[in-house]
Amino acid sequence: MKKKSGFLTQLKEGILDNNPVLVQLLGMCPILALTTMVSNAIGMGLAATAVLICSNVLISLLRKFIPKQVRIAAFIVIISGFVTVIEFIMRAYVYSLYQSLGLFIPLIVVNCIILARAEAYASKNKVLPSAVDGLAMGLGFTFALFIMATIREIIGMGSFLGIPLFGDFYSPATIIISPPGAFLTLGLIIAVVQKIRNNAEDKAQIAKMKAQAMGEAKEEKDA
Amino acid sequence: MSFTDVLLMMFGAVLIENFIFAKFYGCCPFLGVSEKPDTALGMGMAVTFVMTLSSAVTWLVYQLLVAFKIEYFQTIAFILVIAALVQFIEMFLRKFVPALYGSLGIYLPLITTNCAVLSSALLNIQNEYNFIQSICFGFASAIGFTLAIVVFAGVRMRMRAANPPRAFKGFPITLIAAGLLAMAFSGFTSINLG
Numbered sequence: 300m301k302k303k304s305g306f307l308t309q310l311k312e313g314i315l316d317n318n319p320v321l322v323q324l325l326g327m328c329p330i331l332a333l334t335t336m337v338s339n340a341i342g343m344g345l346a347a348t349a350v351l352i353c354s355n356v357l358i359s360l361l362r363k364f365i366p367k368q369v370r371i372a373a374f375i376v377i378i379s380g381f382v383t384v385i386e387f388i389m390r391a392y393v394y395s396l397y398q399s400l401g402l403f404i405p406l407i408v409v410n411c412i413i414l415a416r417a418e419a420y421a422s423k424n425k426v427l428p429s430a431v432d433g434l435a436m437g438l439g440f441t442f443a444l445f446i447m448a449t450i451r452e453i454i455g456m457g458s459f460l461g462i463p464l465f466g467d468f469y470s471p472a473t474i475i476i477s478p479p480g481a482f483l484t485l486g487l488i489i490a491v492v493q494k495i496r497n498n499a500e501d502k503a504q505i506a507k508m509k510a511q512a513m514g515e516a517k518e519e520k521d522a
Numbered sequence: 523m524s525f526t527d528v529l530l531m532m533f534g535a536v537l538i539e540n541f542i543f544a545k546f547y548g549c550c551p552f553l554g555v556s557e558k559p560d561t562a563l564g565m566g567m568a569v570t571f572v573m574t575l576s577s578a579v580t581w582l583v584y585q586l587l588v589a590f591k592i593e594y595f596q597t598i599a600f601i602l603v604i605a606a607l608v609q610f611i612e613m614f615l616r617k618f619v620p621a622l623y624g625s626l627g628i629y630l631p632l633i634t635t636n637c638a639v640l641s642s643a644l645l646n647i648q649n650e651y652n653f654i655q656s657i658c659f660g661f662a663s664a665i666g667f668t669l670a671i672v673v674f675a676g677v678r679m680r681m682r683a684a685n686p687p688r689a690f691k692g693f694p695i696t697l698i699a700a701g702l703l704a705m706a707f708s709g710f711t712s713i714n715l716g
Binding site for chain 2: 324325326327328331332371372375376379380382383386387402405406408409410411414477478479480481482483485486487489490491493494497
């Protein structure tokens with residue numbers, strides 16, 4: 300039971316509280332480049348998740364054997380090995396997706412999220428928690444890609460997953476799917492996230508001040 | 523390919539197909555190291571140095587892979603070459619050109635994981651450039667990156683005086699400024715180099 304709740308908190312941590320993109324602000328290149336269509340975004344997210352789980356597991360297994368001085372190089376070799384495997388799998392089974400993601404599949408190697416999790420988590424923890432961490436962070440990345448792609452595809456192309464949503468009367472705002480639109484949309488999404496976090500912080504602050512005031516009032520009464 | 527073609531390709535790589543604003547390669551350092559124009563320039567110069575050299579070396583390595591019929595190792599080979607090259611440049615500069623090391627040294631370790639460097643190496647292969655074209659393309663793309671990051675650092679200096687709403691403070695307003703700059707750069711896309 301305890302294990303399960305740990306699993307769930309780790310998952311929630313990765314997807315919401317400590318989302319690698321929206322909160323930690325990592326992995327900006329794919330999030331800006333591949334969110335013009337929902338299908339591309341999901342494909343990229345799942346490919347990165349697979350690499351992240353595999354590399355986390357292997358790095359965690361080898362954590363006692365990799366010397367400290369060359370660990371970054373070792374991590375990069377492990378990650379690029381898995382990326383090559385994923386690249387082959389995608390070329391064999393989902394060729395159209397492979398083509399539309401293009402150069403961004405090999406570029407998973409230099410995605411900061413994967414290296415950051417290897418360095419910060421997998422190289423210090425046991426295998427099972429590392430695998431869960433990979434899953435959680437990967438899903439968090441996929442979630443951020445999905446949200447951003449949904450917004451951009453609906454506004455910029457008037458469709459969702461390629462299915463047109465509105466009739467002919469809707470003329471799509473193509474600026475949103477152009478490169479400037481990527482920066483603007485991500486800026487607005489992160490502003491919303493910051494607003495939510497600010498509100499939570501303010502609430503905590505107010506609750507703390509209230510508790511303090513109550514305490515002081517009680518002290519005065521006692522005196 | 524004639525000399526004019528190479529020049530046009532370089533012009534296109536700097537302005538039209540700008541690595542940051544059109545292709546989104548290398549956005550992490552673009553957003554991370556653009557607080558001040560002089561550090562941005564330092565980063566840009568370090569990237570230019572590494573990208574020009576790595577374009578040459580990875581092109582040669584790829585010929586080696588082709589000779590052994592193991593082209594599918596290109597991603598692993600390229601990232602290793604880039605990491606080794608960055609390490610080597612760092613040691614070389616520290617030993618022989620300490621002045622340059624002083625100004626570029628702190629940015630060098632960051633460059634290994636800069637996706638602009640890896641993507642220029644991969645694009646050289648994808649576009650089937652020859653040796654000279656690869657070097658020119660790597661150099662021009664890096665100049666485009668430097669241009670973007672320095673201009674953006676200037677914008678961010680101005681932004682420090684501004685007072686955005688609380689939710690927009692920090693990263694969001696930076697992204698929106700980058701979006702406006704990208705709009706300016708998208709004006710170049712209509713240029714037809716024929």
